[in-house]
Amino acid sequence: MKREVRVGVLASGRGSNFEALWRAQEAGELGARLAVLVCDRADAPVLQLARRLGVAAQCIDPGTRRARLPEAVESEIVRALRDQRVDLVCLAGFMRIVGRPLLTAFPDAVLNIHPSLLPSFPGLAAPRQALEHGVKVTGCTVHFVDAGVDSGPIVAQASVPVRADDDEASLAARILEQEHQIYARAVRLWADGRLLVHGRRASVHEPSPSGHGSNLEA
C-alpha cells in the first residue's frame, strides 16, 4: 500500500500559507499530511496556530547569523524533519536562506512560495518591489528551492493584476489569496509524484497509478 506523504513546513511568521495547506489537507485535497512545523522564532503566530490545529510544532534557535542559518542549526532542522519522517519540505514565509544540509537531505523535495512572478522581484518585500517598478501584473510562484535566493525551478505561478490605487498591503493581500491556492496544488502534484525536474524546468506529468516513487511504498 502507498504510504502517506509527510510534509514538514518551515515558517517564521503569520502562517496563513501553513493554514491554507492544513485546510487543503482537511478537505482531502492535499494528498499529504502536515507532519511538523519548524519555526525559527519563539514569538511567531504560526507556532500557536500549528498547536491549535494539532500539528506537531518545534521552535529552533537560529543563532545569531541573520539570513543564512549556521550549518549546525540547519542540521538540527534536518533532524527534526527526519524524526517526523518527512518526505517533502515546504518553506512558507521562512525568513532564512537554506543551504547544503537541508538541500542534500531532501533532494528535489524542498518547495517555497514567493509573492512575485519569479524571476522578477526575488528577495524581500516583493509586492513593494512590484509597485515601485510599476508593473501592471504581478503574482506568486511556487518553486523548488536551490542554493540561490528564490531561484530554483518553477512549479506553479498565478498572476494578479496591479490596480492603480493599490498600496503594498492591498496588493500583498490579493497575491496571498492566490498563494494559498497554488501552494496546495503544488504540494498535491509533488505528493502524487507528478513533478519532474530537468535542469531549470519542472514539468507536470500525467498521474501514475502508483503515485510517488517506489521509495514511498510501505
Ligand code: GRF
Ligand atoms: C507570503 O507572502 C510568502 O509568499 C512569503 O512570505 C509570506 C508568508 O506569509 N514567502 P504567511 O506567514 O504564510 O502568512
